[in-house]
Amino acid sequence: MKTNQNKPSYLKRKAYFLITLALFLASVVLHWYFGWKDYVNEQMAHSQAPQVPEYIVQMMRETMENWQSEFLQLIWQVVGLSFLWYCGSPQSKEGDDRREEKLDFIIRRLEPGKAEELLEQWKIKYPDK
Numbered sequence: 771m772k773t774n775q776n777k778p779s780y781l782k783r784k785a786y787f788l789i790t791l792a793l794f795l796a797s798v799v800l801h802w803y804f805g806w807k808d809y810v811n812e813q814m815a816h817s818q819a820p821q822v823p824e825y826i827v828q829m830m831r832e833t834m835e836n837w838q839s840e841f842l843q844l845i846w847q848v849v850g851l852s853f854l855w856y857c858g859s860p861q862s863k864e865g866d867d868r869r870e871e872k873l874d875f876i877i878r879r880l881e882p883g884k885a886e887e888l889l890e891q892w893k894i895k896y897p898d899k
Contacts, residue, residue, distance in 0.1 A: 809825050
């Protein structure tokens, strides 16, 4: 029976996501805070009172422009390439096949008598996807 003693905690398993989320939220909050400061200064320079609805529209436009130009490109590159690698595109398989062949060669050199038996056991234990 397996125990959960070696299983990392929830925070360790989700640390990258949580840190990324915290950085993202901090950057959005700071963007809107400093945007508000700039908006108020601009309105005062024109002798006008700051209007919250006008500010929200302006900041949503700026946020969406930044999101579209930066985040969507990065997300597509990371997620798209990860998906293609996971699905087994020919480009992702190339390195694995070469590595497998090298490891098989090394095993056959180190354990000539047991190599085929070990490789067969591993094939059963870890079948090809």
